Amino acid sequence: MSRCLPQRWSGKGVPCKRKSVQRSVLTMVPAWLWLLCFSIPQAVLEAQLAELSVEVPENYGGNFPLYLMKLLLPREGAEGHIVLSGDSGKAAEGPFAMDPDSGFLLVTRALDREEQAEYQLQVTLETEDGRVLWGPQPVLVHVKDENDQVPHFSQAIYRAQLSQGTRPGIPFLFLEASDQDEPGTANSDFRFHILSQAPAQPFPDMFQLEPRLGALALSPKGSTSLDYTLEGHYQLLVQVKDMGDQASGHQATATVEVSIVESTWVPLEPIHLAENLRVLYPHHIAQVHWSGSDVHYHLESHPLGPFDVDAEGNLYVTRELDREAQAEYLLQVRAWNSRGEDYAAPLELHVLVMDENDNPPVCPPRGPTVSIPEFSPPGTEVTRLSAEDADAPSSPNSHIVYQLLSPEPEDGVERRAFQVETTSGSVTLGGLPLRAGQDILLLVLAMDLAGAEGGLSSTCEVEVTVTDINDHAPEFTTSQIGPISLPEDVEPGTLVATLTATDADLEPAFRLMDFAIERGDTEKTFGLDWEPDSGHVQLRLCKNLSYEAAPSHEVVVVVRSVAELLGPGPGSGATATVTVLVERVIPPPKLDQDSYEASVPISAPAGSLLLTVQPSDPMSRPLRFSLVNDSEGWLCIEKISGEVRTAQFLQGAQPGDIYTVFVEAQDADEPRLSTSAPLVIHFLKAPPAPALTPAPVPSRYLCTPRQDHGVIVSGPSEDSDLASGHSPYSFALGPNPTVQRDWRLQTLNGSHAYLTLALHWVEPREYIVPVVVSHNAQMWQLRVQVIVCRCNVEGQCMRKVGRMKGMPTKLSAVGILVGTLAAIGNGGWALPVWVRAMNGWNHSLQINTFVPMVPPALKKEAPNSLSHYAPAPLIIVIVIIIDNSIYRYMIVH
Numbered sequence: 001m002s003r004c005l006p007q008r009w010s011g012k013g014v015p016c017k018r019k020s021v022q023r024s025v026l027t028m029v030p031a032w033l034w035l036l037c038f039s040i041p042q043a044v045l046e047a048q049l050a051e052l053s054v055e056v057p058e059n060y061g062g063n064f065p066l067y068l069m070k071l072l073l074p075r076e077g078a079e080g081h082i083v084l085s086g087d088s089g090k091a092a093e094g095p096f097a098m099d100p101d102s103g104f105l106l107v108t109r110a111l112d113r114e115e116q117a118e119y120q121l122q123v124t125l126e127t128e129d130g131r132v133l134w135g136p137q138p139v140l141v142h143v144k145d146e147n148d149q150v151p152h153f154s155q156a157i158y159r160a161q162l163s164q165g166t167r168p169g170i171p172f173l174f175l176e177a178s179d180q181d182e183p184g185t186a187n188s189d190f191r192f193h194i195l196s197q198a199p200a201q202p203f204p205d206m207f208q209l210e211p212r213l214g215a216l217a218l219s220p221k222g223s224t225s226l227d228y229t230l231e232g233h234y235q236l237l238v239q240v241k242d243m244g245d246q247a248s249g250h251q252a253t254a255t256v257e258v259s260i261v262e263s264t265w266v267p268l269e270p271i272h273l274a275e276n277l278r279v280l281y282p283h284h285i286a287q288v289h290w291s292g293s294d295v296h297y298h299l300e301s302h303p304l305g306p307f308d309v310d311a312e313g314n315l316y317v318t319r320e321l322d323r324e325a326q327a328e329y330l331l332q333v334r335a336w337n338s339r340g341e342d343y344a345a346p347l348e349l350h351v352l353v354m355d356e357n358d359n360p361p362v363c364p365p366r367g368p369t370v371s372i373p374e375f376s377p378p379g380t381e382v383t384r385l386s387a388e389d390a391d392a393p394s395s396p397n398s399h400i401v402y403q404l405l406s407p408e409p410e411d412g413v414e415r416r417a418f419q420v421e422t423t424s425g426s427v428t429l430g431g432l433p434l435r436a437g438q439d440i441l442l443l444v445l446a447m448d449l450a451g452a453e454g455g456l457s458s459t460c461e462v463e464v465t466v467t468d469i470n471d472h473a474p475e476f477t478t479s480q481i482g483p484i485s486l487p488e489d490v491e492p493g494t495l496v497a498t499l500t501a502t503d504a505d506l507e508p509a510f511r512l513m514d515f516a517i518e519r520g521d522t523e524k525t526f527g528l529d530w531e532p533d534s535g536h537v538q539l540r541l542c543k544n545l546s547y548e549a550a551p552s553h554e555v556v557v558v559v560r561s562v563a564e565l566l567g568p569g570p571g572s573g574a575t576a577t578v579t580v581l582v583e584r585v586i587p588p589p590k591l592d593q594d595s596y597e598a599s600v601p602i603s604a605p606a607g608s609l610l611l612t613v614q615p616s617d618p619m620s621r622p623l624r625f626s627l628v629n630d631s632e633g634w635l636c637i638e639k640i641s642g643e644v645r646t647a648q649f650l651q652g653a654q655p656g657d658i659y660t661v662f663v664e665a666q667d668a669d670e671p672r673l674s675t676s677a678p679l680v681i682h683f684l685k686a687p688p689a690p691a692l693t694p695a696p697v698p699s700r701y702l703c704t705p706r707q708d709h710g711v712i713v714s715g716p717s718e719d720s721d722l723a724s725g726h727s728p729y730s731f732a733l734g735p736n737p738t739v740q741r742d743w744r745l746q747t748l749n750g751s752h753a754y755l756t757l758a759l760h761w762v763e764p765r766e767y768i769v770p771v772v773v774s775h776n777a778q779m780w781q782l783r784v785q786v787i788v789c790r791c792n793v794e795g796q797c798m799r800k801v802g803r804m805k806g807m808p809t810k811l812s813a814v815g816i817l818v819g820t821l822a823a824i825g826n827g828g829w830a831l832p833v834w835v836r837a838m839n840g841w842n843h844s845l846q847i848n849t850f851v852p853m854v855p856p857a858l859k860k861e862a863p864n865s866l867s868h869y870a871p872a873p874l875i876i877v878i879v880i881i882i883d884n885s886i887y888r889y890m891i892v893h
Contacts, residue, residue, distance in 0.1 A: 051138040054105070058113040058146040065097065065106040071123055071137060073103045080125045080133045094119060096141070105139060113143040114180045145182035151190060151242050153177050153254035160216070160256065163292035165263040166343050168223035172292060173256065174338065175214030177240040189244035190214075195237040195253065207236060207258070214240070215339075216256065228260040263344070264291040265335060270350035275323040276358055282308060282316035288347055289313050290335035295343065298334040305329045307351070315349070323353040324390035355392035361400045361446040362388050363460035371467045374436040378429050382418065385425035385460050387446035399450045400425075405459065406443040418464075420444055427462065436468040437506050470510035470563045474503040474535070475574040482579035483552070488545040489585045496526065496539040497578050501559045508533065512562040518575060520555040528557065545582045553580040588673045589623050589665045590616045596663065596679040602653045603686030604646050605779050606735030607772035610635070610681070613642035613663050621667055628662040628676065635661060635681070636740055644679065647735035655685040700784065702757060703791035704764055710756035712748070713784055715773050734770030734781070743769055755784060764789050 054068045073082070082098045084105075095108035096119065105123070124135035154176035162172055181187030192214040197204055206222030209215070216236075218226065236256040243249030271285050288297065290313070299309040303326060306318040315331070331349040334342050363385070370383050391397030404420040404427075416430030417440070427442060434440075442462040449455030477500045484497055503511040515528050515537040523543065530537040539555065560573040591613060598610040615623055625642045627635055636647035644663070653659070659681040667673040700711035715729040728750025733739050744758045755769060771782040789797045 049135070049137060051140060053140045053142065055142045055144050056107055056111055057144045058111055059148060060110050064095075064110075065108045067099070068105045068107060068141070069139075071098075071103045071105065071139075073125060074134050080127045083124045083126050085122045085124070085136075086120065096121060098123060107141075111143045113145045113182060114149065116143065117145075117182070118142050145185055145187055147181055147187040147243065147250070149179040149181045149187070150250040150252060151177050151179040151188075151240050152252045153238075153240060156254055158254060158256040159259070161259045161261055161291070161293035162218070162226075163261055163263045163265070163290060163343065164226055164228050165265060166218055166223065166226075166292060168218045168220040169208070170341050170343055171210070171215035171217045171337055171339065172294060172343070173216040173258075175209070175216065175238060175240070175254070175256075177214065177252065179242060179250070181242070186243050186246065188242060190240050190242055191244060193239045193241075195239050198235045199231060201231055206234065209238060226260060228262055232260050234258040234260070261291045264289045265344050265347065267347055268349045270352055272352045272354055273317065273321055274354045275321050275356055277320060281320075282318045284314055285317055285351070286315040286349060287313050288315070288333045288335075290343060292335075292343060294337060296336040296338065296340075298336055298340075300332040300334070300346075302330040302332070305331075305351075307331055309333060317351075321353045323355045323392070324359055327353050327355075327392075329353075355395065355397060357391055357397040357449065357454075357456065359390040359397075360456035361448050361458045362390070363446060363458050364388075366461050366463070369439075369463040369465050371465055372429065372434065373467050373469055374434060374471075375469065376429055376434075378431045380429045382427045382429060382442075382464055383462055385420075385427065385444055385446065385462070387425070387458065387460060389448050391448070396449050396452075398448060400446050400448055401451045402460075403445045403447070403451075404442070405445050407440065418442060434466040436466050438466040440464045440466075468506035468510060469566045470505055470507070470561060471566055472504035472510075472561075473565060473573065474501045474511070474513045474559045474561055476501045476557075476559060476576040479574075479576050480579075481576060483581045484579065485581045485583050486541070486545060487583045487585050488547045490541060490545060492541050492543055494541045496541055496580060499537050499539065499557055499576050499578070501535045501537070501574070503535070503561065505561075510561065510563050511535070513537075514560050514562050516558050516560075518556045518558040520553060520577075525553065526555050539578055547582045547584040551582050553582075554578070555580065586621070586667070586670055586673060589620065589667055589675050591663070591665060591675060591677050592616045593677060595677050597682065598644070598679070599682040599684050600646065600650070601684045601686045602650050602655060604650060605772055605774075605781070606646050606648045607732030608646040608774070609730065609732060610644045610646070613637070613644065613665070613677075613679075615665070621669060623665045624668050624671075626664050626666075627679075628664050630661045632659070634659065635679075636735065636737075637663065645732055645735075647737070647740075649735075650683065653683045655683055657683045659683065700755075701787050701789060701797050703797045704757070704762050704788050705791065706757045706760050707791060710754045711784065711786055713745070713753045713755050713771055713782060715751050715775065715780075729773050729775045732772045732774075734772060736770065739769060745771065755786070757788075762788055 052069065052071075056066070056068065060066060082100050082103070084096060084098045094116075095111070097106055097108060098104070099106060105121070119141040121139040121141060122136040123139060124137070125133045127133060158173060158175065160173040166172060175192055177190050177192070179188060191211045192209050193211065194207060194209045197206060202225045203219075203221045205219055206226070208217055208219040208222075210217075216238075234257075236258065237253060238256055239251055239253045241249045241251040265288070268286055268288070273285065277283070288309075290297075297309045297311065297313050299307060299315065301307045305326065306321070307329070308316045308318055310316070313333070315333070329351040331351060332346040333349065334346045335344060336342060364387065372380065372382060385402060387400050387402075389398035389400055401422050402420050402425045403422070404418065407417055415432055417432040417434060418427055419430050420427050425444070425446075427444065440463075442464060444460045444462065445457055446460055447455050447457040481497050481499065486494070486496065499515075501513055501515075503513065505511055512532060513530075513535060515530055517526060517528060525541065525543045525545070527540050527542040528537050529540055537557065537559070539557065555578045556575050557578065558573045558575045592615065596611060596613065600608060600610055613625055622640075623642070624639050625637045626639070627637050627644075632652070633647060634650055634653070635644060637644045642663075642665075661679050661681070662676045663679050664674055664676045702709060702711060713731065731745055731747055731753035733743060733745050742758055742762060744756050746754045746756070748754050753771070755771070765788060767786045767788060769784040769786055771784050773780040773782055791797055
């Protein structure tokens with residue numbers, strides 16, 4: 001090899017020269033240095049900046065420089081130079097350097113750990129201009145300690161005062177020693193020993209020294225045999241040595257002088273302290289003293305109290321005491337060494353707190369309300385007060401008496417509601433009666449010092465409520481209800497009436513009521529329903545009513561209290577009467593069929609009869625019929641007879657179509673009673689039949705207001721089938737709704753019908769009434785001309801005569817009058833004639849002749865005779881109006 005390995009201390013021997021080639025030098029390099037140089041992989045360049053550590057022995061005695069460790073510099077390191085500095089870039093101090101060729105860190109001289117124990121270095125690779133190519137690499141150099149320091153005591157002579165009575169093993173003096181070697185190593189591990197004791201009386205081992213801590217204490221023999229009167233002074237020679245329990249090591253000695261004194265640690269008498277003491281605090285109460293040296297006093301209070309002790313052993317109370325909070329304290333005073341160990345048993349001091357009357361009586365907490373039943377006898381105990389006083393028991397300060405404040409007591413026991421026994425606090429009832437529901441607040445004064453002057457007091461409160469007893473019977477708010485009307489078909493369970501009862505008692509349990517039906521319901525037709533805590537009872541129907549069986553009921557309901565009645569004069573149960581009237585129920589109308597069907601050709605003329613709707617019972621009440629849902633208006637129904645006819649020609653109907661309407665039937669007297677049934681119309685193909693032939697009918701006359709007269713309508717006279725005995729004619733009004741409303745047509749026989757007015761009053765004028773006549777397969781429509789005119793008091797209709805030609809004159813009126821008189825004078829019969837010329841006719845003259853209609857009842861008697869209709873005498877009045885002039889003529893015949 002061209003260069004020598006670095007010099008390195010091996011623990012003994014001399015390192016080789018750097019340029020020597022002797023093989024023996026290689027054997028002197030320690031193995032750990034080889035591992036340090038060659039065991040670090042070159043590939044871990046990124047971890048080189050982590051802090052490196054190396055250890056150097058203190059006081060190294062080999063050759064220098066001493067190579068410490070090789071740094072792994074980068075390959076391009078030849079471009080720069082190595083710079084060694086202290087921590088944070090400061091210039092390196094001390095004997096350290098870098099070998100630029102090998103990259104080794106080396107030390108140039110011996111190191112002293114006591115001078116500096118560690119060195120913090122940094123290594124960098126820099127260019128000439130100061131640019132850092134690599135690093136900084138931190139390196140920590142630790143100087144390994146060598147036992148080169150001698151221990152020494154903190155004092156050459158120690159002096160201590162030892163009190164007789166000190167416990168054995170309790171240190172009274174602590175020896176201290178030190179050296180400058182590294183702490184925590186064997187170099188600074190001390191052991192203490194007693195080398196000699198003078199005098200050695202009564203025993204040579206009166207003391208013991210803890211080897212590691214240097215704590216000096218009495219031995220068990222010394223504690224029991226120590227007597228200051230015999231031996232008052234001891235001198236000890238003590239030693240300290242390093243290197244622990246090893247035989248080798250450095251050592252030093254010191255002298256300990258111990259003076260024995262009499263013990264002053266004696267018990268104290270109890271201390272009496274007044275509560276609420278007004279003094280300056282902290283207040284001195286006693287003092288203790290430990291005659292030995294190095295003492296620390298410690299105070300403990302049981303229970304914890306306001307007490308303290310100072311370094312001189314003076315005891316203090318730090319604030320006022322309260323006997324009611326704590327009447328007695330036990331204080332323990334301890335004499336401790338510096339480690340908190342008792343030199344002797346603690347001293348006990350009893351502190352007694354003296355009482356003063358500083359607490360008023362305390363009333364018991366305001367409890368629940370006291371309940372007293374009404375009518376309770378005098379002397380009944382309401383409650384018993386027991387106030388407490390926190391002052392000393394059995395002393396005047398806690399002697400309590402009681403006095404009633406409210407309600408204010410009145411003279412005489414019989415006038416007091418309450419009274420209080422002075423010493424026991426018992427509250428009892430007086431002679432004044434109480435009412436139920438009263439809430440009374442009792443105020444009772446509790447006084448200590450037996451009520452003497454200067455005592456303290458408190459006011460106690462007691463809530464008293466006077467409870468109710470069941471001394472009132474329930475009563476109904478009303479004793480008569482009704483009459484109540486119920487239809488006989490009302491369903492069972494229906495509410496008939498609600499009765500209300502009240503109870504004057506206050507307690508809810510006493511207001512519970514029981515209801516029953518006392519009489520008037522032998523058939524159990526009615527029942528009662530009520531809630532247990534309610535004063536309302538419902539009378540309900542339990543069975544069906546029957547008007548025939550009982551048209552009325554008088555139900556008597558009784559109410560009684562559930563709880564037993566108490567107190568003076570309880571009443572019996574109260575009653576209420578409910579009157580029920582049963583209403584007869586008329587059953588709704590019923591038709592002879594549930595549904596109806598009819599077939600009609602689509603060519604049927606208006607007024608064709610389809611069917612007749614009838615009640616199921618012919619003897620039932622009269623009905624009134626109507627149609628519902630006749631959207632096309634094709635049908636109509638006769639209101640009374642129930643005949644269903646076509647109302648018009650069936651325009652738009654097709655063969656095979658079905659048309660449904662509803663027939664509604666109402667009770668004539670009770671329209672609310674009704675029923676209905678569907679009517680289904682089937683349209684058929686029109687049969688071949690001759691067309692309807694209108695036939696004129698001569699004019700007829702009727703009176704308005706309506707009289708018992710009508711117009712006879714007959715079938716065509718040229719029909720030969722009727723004469724030969726074939727089927728009769730059928731008559732029907734035309735489909736016009738107005739015609740159906742204003743006129744009535746009644747068949748008289750197979751060939752005639754009777755036409756009358758349906759309304760009481762119609763406007764006087766000429767009417768054309770269509771009447772459909774059918775016979776076999778033929779139909780005719782007759783146009784019946786009816787003149788409706790006013791009627792006189794005799795029910796006679798006045799007829800208009802035709803207009804006279806020419807202007808009427810006075811002469812013509814006189815001529816008419818004379819002619820009339822002449823006719824009467826000849827004894828002949830004359831018709832009553834009215835001649836009237838109206839102003840609105842422009843002076844024209846018309847004569848209206850009214851011929852009375854023949855009543856149907858008289859037609860059969862003398863249809864061709866009119867003479868017996870003339871009244872006797874006959875009075876004829878003629879009125880002629882010409883040019884607004886009125887001429888009246890009266891003729892009596």
